[in-house]
Amino acid sequence: xxxxxxxxxxxxxxxxxxMMILFTLLxxxxxxxxxxxxxxxxxxxxxNRIGWPQNPTFFNYTSAWKLGKFGTLFxxxxxxxxxxxxAIIFLAVSAxxxxxxxxxxxxxxxxxxxxxxxxxxxxxxxxxxxxxxxxVGLYNTRTGVLIPYIGMGMPMAVYLCTEFIxxxxxxxxxSARIDGASYLKILQAIIWxxxxxxxxxxxxxxxxGVWNEFMLINILVSSESLRTLPVGILRFSSALSSxxxxxxxxxxxxxxxxxxxxxxFRNQITKGVxxxxxxx
Amino acid sequence: xxxxMLGAEEKRAYWLLVLPGVLIYWAVVAFPTIFSLVLSxxxxxxxxxxxxxxxxxxxxxxxxxxxxxxxxxxxKNNIYIMLISLFGQxxxxxxxxxxxxxxxxxxxxxxxxxxxxxxxxxxxxxxILWQSFFSPxxxxxxxxxxxxxxxxxxxxxxxxxxxxxxxxxxLWMYTGTYLIIFLANLQKIDxxxxxAARIDGASEWQVLTxxxxxxxxxxxxxxxxxxxxxxxxxxxxxxxxxxxxxARRTSVLSLYMYDNAFRGAPNxxxxxxxxxxxxxxxxxLIWIVRLTESRFGGRx
Numbered sequence: 001x002x003x004x005x006x007x008x009x010x011x012x013x014x015x016x017x018x019m020m021i022l023f024t025l026l027x028x029x030x031x032x033x034x035x036x037x038x039x040x041x042x043x044x045x046x047x048n049r050i051g052w053p054q055n056p057t058f059f060n061y062t063s064a065w066k067l068g069k070f071g072t073l074f075x076x077x078x079x080x081x082x083x084x085x086x087a088i089i090f091l092a093v094s095a096x097x098x099x100x101x102x103x104x105x106x107x108x109x110x111x112x113x114x115x116x117x118x119x120x121x122x123x124x125x126x127x128x129x130x131x132x133x134x135x136v137g138l139y140n141t142r143t144g145v146l147i148p149y150i151g152m153g154m155p156m157a158v159y160l161c162t163e164f165i166x167x168x169x170x171x172x173x174x175s176a177r178i179d180g181a182s183y184l185k186i187l188q189a190i191i192w193x194x195x196x197x198x199x200x201x202x203x204x205x206x207x208x209g210v211w212n213e214f215m216l217i218n219i220l221v222s223s224e225s226l227r228t229l230p231v232g233i234l235r236f237s238s239a240l241s242s243x244x245x246x247x248x249x250x251x252x253x254x255x256x257x258x259x260x261x262x263x264x265f266r267n268q269i270t271k272g273v274x275x276x277x278x279x280x
Numbered sequence: 281x282x283x284x285m286l287g288a289e290e291k292r293a294y295w296l297l298v299l300p301g302v303l304i305y306w307a308v309v310a311f312p313t314i315f316s317l318v319l320s321x322x323x324x325x326x327x328x329x330x331x332x333x334x335x336x337x338x339x340x341x342x343x344x345x346x347x348x349x350x351x352x353x354x355x356k357n358n359i360y361i362m363l364i365s366l367f368g369q370x371x372x373x374x375x376x377x378x379x380x381x382x383x384x385x386x387x388x389x390x391x392x393x394x395x396x397x398x399x400x401x402x403x404x405x406x407x408i409l410w411q412s413f414f415s416p417x418x419x420x421x422x423x424x425x426x427x428x429x430x431x432x433x434x435x436x437x438x439x440x441x442x443x444x445x446x447x448x449x450x451l452w453m454y455t456g457t458y459l460i461i462f463l464a465n466l467q468k469i470d471x472x473x474x475x476a477a478r479i480d481g482a483s484e485w486q487v488l489t490x491x492x493x494x495x496x497x498x499x500x501x502x503x504x505x506x507x508x509x510x511x512x513x514x515x516x517x518x519x520x521x522x523x524x525x526x527a528r529r530t531s532v533l534s535l536y537m538y539d540n541a542f543r544g545a546p547n548x549x550x551x552x553x554x555x556x557x558x559x560x561x562x563x564x565l566i567w568i569v570r571l572t573e574s575r576f577g578g579r580x
Contacts, residue, residue, distance in 0.1 A: 012384075013384060016379050016384050016385060017385055019372075020376065020385060020391045020395070023391075023395050023452075023455070024390075026452055030410065033419055034409055046417075049418070050423075091304070094300070095300075095302065098293070102293060102297075104291070106294075106298075110298060110302055113305075113306070116563075117309050119505065120313075120509075120562055120563075121558070122309070123514075123515050123558070125312045125313055125316065125555055126515075126534065126538065127537050127538070127540075127541045127554075128313070128316035128555050129308065131312075131315070131316075131319070132315060147307070151307060152309070154304065154305040158305075182289060182293065183289070183290065183294075183297070184293055184296070212402040214515075214520075219538075230402050230403075230516075233405060234404050234408070234519075237408050244417075247412075251405050251408055251409055254402055254405045255405045258400045258401055259397070262397065263393075269400070270392075270396070270460050270463075273461065274461050
């Protein structure tokens with residue numbers, strides 16, 4: 001079964017291979033170039049832009065790490081990613097359970113508002129959101145970043161949770177009701193453990209989204225101590241735009257965590273992405 | 281009496297579960313949307329907001345926005361991005377998914393991993409990386425000069441061509457997402473259906489056009505929705521790669537809004553007008569796609 005099929009025209013096969021190899025090369029070549037360049041000093045890079053490093057050095061990395069305050073950037077990225085992911089899962093499973101299993105006249109409006117939000121891009125409200133965060137005095141605070149991150153992740157999360165919990169038979173909830181369990185008890189004891197698969201999907205989608213988020217945190221935060229990796233890297237590389245070696249090292253540092261995350265959780269990510277691509 | 285108490289518990293539980301999520305979401309998404317609609321009609325340009333006296337000026341800011349050439353440049357670039365998504369990423373993503381699913385190549389896992397890899401890396405890193413790659417000092421220039429010795433790298437200086445590298449990177453970055461979506465849905469099609477058709481003598485081309493494409497019509501529509509709404513999202517990449525330059529020729533709507541609010545003297549009313557324009561645009565696009573969906577029954 002796993003054999004490659006042989007009943008295709010060789011020319012077609014050649015064309016298909018060529019396209020795939022081209023795309024693969026386009027991914028690998030710039031990354032290898034980046035990694036090789038990050039081990040060259042800037043002086044060497046200016047003489048030798050493509051080749052193998054003559055005197056590979058780690059200096060770029062240690063110096064970029066210190067100068068760019070990457071320790072702080074990492075901790076902040078970790079904080080926002082973990083906190084928003086946990087909050088989104090908790091809030092979305094709760095709301096999804098209510099939407100799916102408790103009858104209410106409010107559901108079409110409330111649930112509908114989340115569904116609209118799936119396709120409303122957060123980019124289109126960046127400035128009003130900034131003005132609002134400013135007006136309520138949350139500019140340049142952790143809360144002022146965290147709340148938008150949670151709100152932004154809710155539409156997709158609520159949608160996926162509601163659909164998932166709808167798939168749990170009503171009889172599970174009803175029999176627990178007959179035994180006298182409250183809805184909160186049912187959520188905690190029955191639904192919560194059953195929603196693990198969807199929680200994993202939500203976590204994957206949100207971790208990738210928040211870890212790489214740049215647009216909002218760039219305008220909502222000004223002090224260095226609150227910056228995350230994407231902001232830090234951009235500031236660092238525009239400040240040192242001609243110091244190629246260190247800039248490339250910074251890019252590698254910024255890229256590595258997500259590449260590792262992807263290679264480790266490849267299958268779950270693939271599943272999460274296709275689950276996230278629901279029909280509007 | 282018991283029923284009524286149960287009803288009350290049910291209601292309490294419902295609101296307790298739903299409200300926190302709804303409130304945060306509305307505060308972050310719904311409220312700013314309305315808020316920008318109001319502010320775009322006023323002269324509010326900073327300062328304390330609550331309790332401030334707002335000066336309503338009607339649609340002045342919209343009129344000015346529509347007269348601004350940079351608005352049209354940005355909109356045009358958003359449309360280019362939408363077109364490259366619809367007619368570049370989606371067909372390529374489908375082709376790759378099809379080839380992988382039908383086992384036309386070896387090393388399928390490897391290809392899939394590599395083609396999707398760019399979309400997990402931070403857009404900022406990608407933007408800076410490709411900017412250095414295409415820059416006059418980067419390897420692209422050196423490679424080109426091996427073939428054409430006198431080649432001058434004007435990619436980021438020629439206002440007419442500067443958007444091309446950005447479009448290329450967008451194509452490169454997100455094709456993998458569509459590959460994954462199509463692959464997941466191809467795997468849902470019953471292989472027995474295809475086997476049966478093959479036994480009855482259908483060619484690969486007939487299998488593709490008569491069985492696979494009709495089965496995927498819903499997914500194709502979904503990807504189109506994603507591509508259209510996604511094209512309004514582009515901000516980070518342009519910000520990191522060109523910052524809108526040269527001469528704002530690579531700006532997009534979100535960057536145009538950013539520029540009005542944060543570059544130079546702030547013009548919040550204009551920024552709010554752009555925001556409203558973008559929200560309305562995406563609602564119209566969603567509505568159009570919904571309409572096509574109900575017309576053609578494009579659901580799976």
